[in-house]
Amino acid sequence: MGKEVIPAGQSATIAILFIIGTSLFMGVAGQSGNSSWISIIIAVVLAVPLMLVYARLHTLFPGKGLYDMLLSIFGGVFGRLACCLYIWYSLHLGCMVLRNFGEFSKTVALTSTPMLAPMLIIGLLCVWVVNAGIEVLGRSAKFLLLFCIAVTFLVQILSVPKYDYHHMLPLLERGWGAVWTDVIGTFTFPFAEIVIMTGAFGAFPNKGSARRVLLSSLLIAGVIIIAVSLRNLLVLGPDIVSSLYFPSYVAVGRINIGDFLTRIEGSSAIVFVTALFVKVSLCLYVASCGVAKVFKLESYRSVVLQLGLIMVYMAEFIYRDITEMQYFGYHIYKIYALPFQVILPAVLWISAEIVAARKRKRTAAEG
Amino acid sequence: MRVAARKSLALSLALILLLLLPGCWNYTEVDDMSIVAGVALDKAKDGKLQLTAEMVDIQNGLEQQSQAGFKMISLSGNTIFDIARNMISMTGKKLFWSHAKSIIFSEELAREGLIPYIDWYSRDTETRSDVFIFVSEEKNARDVLNLNSTTESVMSFELAQLMRDEKFVAGAPVVEIWDFIDKLEVSGQSAVAPLIHVHELNGHKNERVEGTAVFDKDKMVGKLDGKESKAMLFVKNKISEGVLEVEDRTGKPAYSLEILSSRTEVRPVLREGDITIHLSTVTKTGLDEVMNTGGMTQHESLKDIEKRAGEKLRQDMLSVIHKVQREYHADIFGFGAAVHRKMPKQWKQIREHWSDIFTDLEVTVDAKVIIESTAKTSRALKLGD
Structure with a gap:
């Protein structure tokens, strides 16, 4: 089978859905209350250099995925170790996202259904799409994104009558300290999670489209997340938002257009499921690719089903309950994720630059 | 080989989905549920909580379309959820809360503080936070709901209709439970709730919403007239x-x-x-x-x-x-x-x-x-x- 290639447009849609995936429903870190939108803006700005680093990696290693880069820079042993770290990270991230969905369906949608059932269904769907190949994922993402944006936009408009602009004031009430804590939280979840995308760089077209893809998807996803969290804030107010597990669900539930258009939160949950499907699929794809690289398998497809099932089961036992999930998500994750998102890629980038510089010097000397 | 594997995977997926897709896990027919229209909360004589639920009678509604039937049921207990579940032992049907429109507290409860009684309503997933909240001026909140026997309509729905048109009267605040809780949580703002009483003139008994219950924190401290x-x-x-x-x-x-x-x-x-x-x-x-x-x-x-x-x-x-x-x-x-x-x-x-x-x-x-x-x-x- 030939090498898979996803066009730039499709990879951007994957990236957008990947970023907005869980944040649409879980909301973003909310220590700073009514100023959280400021911290989202700062987080987006901070994520830009990171995107440039990722994109630069793609230029330095055209046509290679993250694992190839790690192997070629750090050598067989250390490279494999680093690969294992990323396999773990993408597997774990997929688990957390699945679990978010499981908790969501158990808390608000299907309260009597065991959490495993919806997670297994989504998990198997992801196994299917990853098995079919990343091209399929790209094509479905392109279609699903349109749908997601349309629904989000519609809901946004419908909730305008419920906006209470008083919730915005006073600005920066809890000071810059809280804002910066939120910046780190929002930076690691969801924006810098896009590091997973580097695992799929192998499927990118060779010429430098990575920068365009990453930056544009960061921007679009950032705008969507800001819009959604502003809506939650304006409809619910900072105090209520902070007490809810799924603020968007409640905010949408408040919509009442002439006592006729009410209770539409269930339909808006579809957006959550679609975005989450793309996110989990990409995590699964990257984890499978990693396993295939480390063990020198012919194709990643032979491990997709196994990893997918592991992901579902792990999602089942990874947290004890929803409070633990929230604690991990908002307090521990930002520290836990930094090495994968920033430190390792930065080390990789610097080493790659040195190697490239040496190679240039050598060719110059030879020439 | 590959094709065969793919086919068997597709087949097994389809079979699994067949098991799961036909319906929800906890699918319930509508006539196996009691649809709650509204509740009144009182303090029982022994100090426990007494919950009176007004329910829409579906069977009745099928027979004579012109008039909605209703059923009343009261039970006392320690926590609201406990009472709500124990009511099944009286109705034989699970109570369905998503269509409830009104919740009436007795003044006695309101003066003691409402936090213990509204938490379940905003926390549970079946209840919706857009119910209208009232404080009863009658001795018992259930007296208001009991009026349905004289007005021959589902009182809770009538109250909800009344609140929707309250803006033309402007004699009482219109408060949904999420708004009430919002006011409890926000600093620098106290909550209010509309007062409801049974209005009797010339032998006609009707419910009437007029006046405001003033809350300090979650305790009612006074009244304002219309x-x-x-x-x-x-x-x-x-x-x-x-x-x-x-x-x-x-x-x-x-x-x-x-x-x-x-x-x-x-x-x-x-x-x-x-x-x-x-x-x-x-x-x-x-x-x-x-x-x-x-x-x-x-x-x-x-x-x-x-x-x-x-x-x-x-x-x-x-x-x-x-x-x-x-x-x-x-x-x-x-x-x-x-x-x-x-x-x-x-x-x-x-x-x-x-x-x-x-x-x-x-x-x-x-x-x-x-x-x-x-x-x-x-x-x-x-x-x-």
Whole structure:
């Protein structure tokens, strides 16, 4: 089978859905209350250099995925170790996202259904799409994104009558300290999670489209997340938002257009499921690719089903309950994720630059 | 080989989905549920909680479409959820809460504090947070729901309908439970709830929503009557429709102004270290009733009526503010929240003892009533010779 290639447009849609995936429903870190939108803006700005680093990696290693880069820079042993770290990270991230969905369906949608059932269904769907190949994922993402944006936009408009602009004031009430804590939280979840995308760089077209893809998807996803969290804030107010597990669900539930258009939160949950499907699929794809690289398998497809099932089961036992999930998500994750998102890629980038510089010097000397 | 594997995978997926897709895990037929229309919460004699649920009777509704049936059921217990579940032992059907529209608390419970009783309602996933909340002036909240036997309609739905049209009356605040909880959580703003009582005149018994229950934290501390409630709604910028009564020169009620729109702005001002609140209200009205002859043109111009109406409104607003300040010490107007928004720095210093400051807060009111139209006729009725 030939090498898979996803066009730039499709990879951007994957990236957008990947970023907005869980944040649409879980909301973003909310220590700073009514100023959280400021911290989202700062987080987006901070994520830009990171995107440039990722994109630069793609230029330095055209046509290679993250694992190839790690192997070629750090050598067989250390490279494999680093690969294992990323396999773990993408597997774990997929688990957390699945679990978010499981908790969501158990808390608000299907309260009597065991959490495993919806997670297994989504998990198997992801196994299917990853098995079919990343091209399929790209094509479905392109279609699903349109749908997601349309629904989000519609809901946004419908909730305008419920906006209470008083919730915005006073600005920066809890000071810059809280804002910066939120910046780190929002930076690691969801924006810098896009590091997973580097695992799929192998499927990118060779010429430098990575920068365009990453930056544009960061921007679009950032705008969507800001819009959604502003809506939650304006409809619910900072105090209520902070007490809810799924603020968007409640905010949408408040919509009442002439006592006729009410209770539409269930339909808006579809957006959550679609975005989450793309996110989990990409995590699964990257984890499978990693396993295939480390063990020198012919194709990643032979491990997709196994990893997918592991992901579902792990999602089942990874947290004890929803409070633990929230604690991990908002307090521990930002520290836990930094090495994968920033430190390792930065080390990789610097080493790659040195190697490239040496190679240039050598060719110059030879020439 | 590959094709075979793929086919078997697809087949097994389809089989698994076949098991799961046909319906929800906990699928229930609609006639296996009791649909709750509303609840009343009382304190039972033994100190326990008593919950009275009004339920829509579906069987009955099928037979005679013209009239909705209802069923009442009461049970006491320690926690609300416990009672709600134990009710199954009386109905044989699971209670379904998503369509509940009203929740009525007895005054006794409200005075003890409502936090214990509203948490379940906002936490549970089946209940919806857009139910209307009431405080009963009757001894028992269930007496209001029991009226359905005389009015022969589902009382809770009728109450919800009543709240939807309450803006035309403006004699009581319209409060949904999420709004109530919001006010409990936000600092610098106290909660209110509409009062409900059984109105009896000439042998007709009807429910009537009039007046306001004033809460300090989650405890009810006092009441405002219908007139005061209207003035309070003016202060809170919650008036959109309603009627303003105006007296004529002799002090006799003679004019009715129909409120077309109204807007109140709250402006906290810092003057020599003290915070004062400045309110300004602009109400646009139409003159809709003149109860004397020759009014409007001969004795009094529209300007006079406007002026008198504005002055009256100003006094009403001031008197309700003073009453709440002096008697209840509960900032139901949200002045604290306004200070919080406009002067976050000062707020930090005073938020701890805001209720003391609120009691002595100086408030100035500026009320302006504008008569924009005189409905269909241009003058008062004349007596011909």
